[in-house]
Amino acid sequence: MLVHKTEEVKNTVKSWKGLKVGLVPTMGALHEGHLSLIKKAKETCDKVVVSIFVNPIQFGPAEDYDKYPRTLDKDFELCTKEGVDLVFAPAPSEMYGEGQKLSNDTLTYVCPPFFYVNKLCGKTRTGHFDGVCTVVLKLFNIVRPDCAFFGQKDAQQVVIVKKMVKDLNVPVEIIQCPIVREESGLALSSRNKYLSEEGRKNALTLSRILNNIRACYKKGITDIEALKETAYGYLTDKHDLEYLEILDRNTLEEQEEANNDSIALIACRVENVRLIDNIYLGE
Amino acid sequence: MLVHKTEEVKNTVKSWKGLKVGLVPTMGALHEGHLSLIKKAKETCDKVVVSIFVNPIQFGPAEDYDKYPRTLDKDFELCTKEGVDLVFAPAPSEMYGEGQKLSNDTLTYVCPPFFYVNKLCGKTRTGHFDGVCTVVLKLFNIVRPDCAFFGQKDAQQVVIVKKMVKDLNVPVEIIQCPIVREESGLALSSRNKYLSEEGRKNALTLSRILNNIRACYKKGITDIEALKETAYGYLTDKHDLEYLEILDRNTLEEQEEANNDSIALIACRVENVRLIDNIYLGE
Numbered sequence: 189m190l191v192h193k194t195e196e197v198k199n200t201v202k203s204w205k206g207l208k209v210g211l212v213p214t215m216g217a218l219h220e221g222h223l224s225l226i227k228k229a230k231e232t233c234d235k236v237v238v239s240i241f242v243n244p245i246q247f248g249p250a251e252d253y254d255k256y257p258r259t260l261d262k263d264f265e266l267c268t269k270e271g272v273d274l275v276f277a278p279a280p281s282e283m284y285g286e287g288q289k290l291s292n293d294t295l296t297y298v299c300p301p302f303f304y305v306n307k308l309c310g311k312t313r314t315g316h317f318d319g320v321c322t323v324v325l326k327l328f329n330i331v332r333p334d335c336a337f338f339g340q341k342d343a344q345q346v347v348i349v350k351k352m353v354k355d356l357n358v359p360v361e362i363i364q365c366p367i368v369r370e371e372s373g374l375a376l377s378s379r380n381k382y383l384s385e386e387g388r389k390n391a392l393t394l395s396r397i398l399n400n401i402r403a404c405y406k407k408g409i410t411d412i413e414a415l416k417e418t419a420y421g422y423l424t425d426k427h428d429l430e431y432l433e434i435l436d437r438n439t440l441e442e443q444e445e446a447n448n449d450s451i452a453l454i455a456c457r458v459e460n461v462r463l464i465d466n467i468y469l470g471e
Numbered sequence: 472m473l474v475h476k477t478e479e480v481k482n483t484v485k486s487w488k489g490l491k492v493g494l495v496p497t498m499g500a501l502h503e504g505h506l507s508l509i510k511k512a513k514e515t516c517d518k519v520v521v522s523i524f525v526n527p528i529q530f531g532p533a534e535d536y537d538k539y540p541r542t543l544d545k546d547f548e549l550c551t552k553e554g555v556d557l558v559f560a561p562a563p564s565e566m567y568g569e570g571q572k573l574s575n576d577t578l579t580y581v582c583p584p585f586f587y588v589n590k591l592c593g594k595t596r597t598g599h600f601d602g603v604c605t606v607v608l609k610l611f612n613i614v615r616p617d618c619a620f621f622g623q624k625d626a627q628q629v630v631i632v633k634k635m636v637k638d639l640n641v642p643v644e645i646i647q648c649p650i651v652r653e654e655s656g657l658a659l660s661s662r663n664k665y666l667s668e669e670g671r672k673n674a675l676t677l678s679r680i681l682n683n684i685r686a687c688y689k690k691g692i693t694d695i696e697a698l699k700e701t702a703y704g705y706l707t708d709k710h711d712l713e714y715l716e717i718l719d720r721n722t723l724e725e726q727e728e729a730n731n732d733s734i735a736l737i738a739c740r741v742e743n744v745r746l747i748d749n750i751y752l753g754e
Contacts, residue, residue: 194640285637293585296604296638302576321579322639329640354568355579356605357477357612 246319500661529602
């Protein structure tokens with residue numbers, strides 16, 4: 189069932205009284221990464237809702253909101269094939285009100301803690317995680333799911349959403365699912381569509397750097413600067429590195445040295461497409 | 472029933488499945504104003520929860536958090552007499568986590584829109600309404616009520632909470648209840664306890680000013696400056712006026728001239744006790 193209106197979602201979910209409801213929030217352009225979330229939701233819940241909403245308030249003015257891929261017909265088909273019970277694809281006006289100016293002058297926002305936001309993607313994407321938390325909380329309030337499914341690919345996002353859930357007593361269990369990769373190692377992303385064939389090859393560098401860091405850690409190197417330095421041999425003039433960090437996987441805090449709780453995270457532009465990837469060193 | 476733990480509240484409310492639940496959020500030191508909210512909740516809901524929590528994050532560093540009156544035994548007795556089903560009185564550590572630093576560096580906040588906050592009480596009480604919205608949303612998520620009851624006395628607070636509910640799709644109906652006054656006209660407030668007998672007399676000026684503004688409006692004066700100027704004859708050196716404003720009662724926006732949607736709001740210190748009051752001009 190494809191639904192565009194908030195009230196319709198509420199009524200449908202209400203009719204599922206007593207059943208366990210899972211929500212998979214997405215921006216559409218669904219790929220195997222999203223499908224793995226949906227499959228997990230189908231396994232663990234009685235009813236599954238997928239939201240498809242390219243959320244304007246999480247994009248900066250210079251970002252790719254307008255050109256972000258929108259493939260609703262195909263997405264709905266994929267959801268149907270996976271047995272999704274409800275696809276919620278609202279218009280921006282349904283989510284934020286007709287003619288509403290999208291700014292914190294006029295809208296209530298959920299603001300995650302500065303110490304969680306002022307690093308990694310949050311450093312360059314000002315306001316991004318405010319937009320993410322705000323829309324995620326809105327979707328939780330509309331759907332009122334028991335569980336919600338997020339991919340580890342957006343590692344900072346999951347940590348921040350979990351923190352929001354804890355800090356605001358949100359009655360939703362957050363289930364984190366592993367990154368899905370192409371055979372080549374490239375982490376799936378809706379933004380991979382922007383890449384040329386050559387770009388896809390250069391994009392492989394991200395997962396190679398991360399795999400190598402993990403291999404070095406497994407061999408006993410725990411010095412964080414030393415681990416990060418292993419990356420530079422992989423980078424060419426086709427790579428515009430934004431960050432490479434090794435942090436605590438639960439809090440995203442800096443560590444004295446790498447350990448089994450460490451996560452290595454990278455963001456890098458290839459053909460001006462911003463790609464991110466990460467890996468747990470202890471796994 | 473008096474409960475201090477979040478989990479206990481959740482379990483109790485869960486056992487009320489299918490019943491209509493009302494929440495009256497308070498900071499304790501209950502007076503007839505609060506009791507009017509509780510009575511309204513009892514009238515319209517099957518089960519009534521009263522929360523009693525002096526919320527540290529809505530007080531500024533120079534404000535009266537430490538000396539704010541705490542009278543839990545008496546409050547619980549009053550609630551019992553009114554037939555309240557559950558009183559939730561958490562410790563700060565239960566609400567925000569043991570040893571958690573209370574700052575937006577480390578905690579997720581709900582931030583109401585700048586245009587709603589940058590006036591009236593929000594102008595001097597920086598961060599106050601962030602703290603209010605955050606704790607109110609937390610209480611909503613813990614109790615999951617159908618309705619919540621707020622007094623019109625804190626007029627800016629109700630407008631901002633209603634806006635939060637709308638903006639974040641919070642599934643709670645906000646019921647606003649009229650100001651309760653002493654026979655003298657003084658609006659009830661937990662902070663009235665700080666006043667001497669002489670202070671209470673000087674505090675009457677607030678309601679007198681507001682009543683006079685309404686009387687002038689009823690006589691046909693709609694010029695906002697002219698209405699505000701009627702106040703100055705009432706003020707003495709015992710009054711430290713913080714603001715006197717006439718605004719739209721639903722949006723708190725400025726108006727070209729007063730009309731039946733106008734609200735007059737005043738904040739004034741008497742004996743260094745900050746008092747607020749307001750009146751609808753159209754009623």
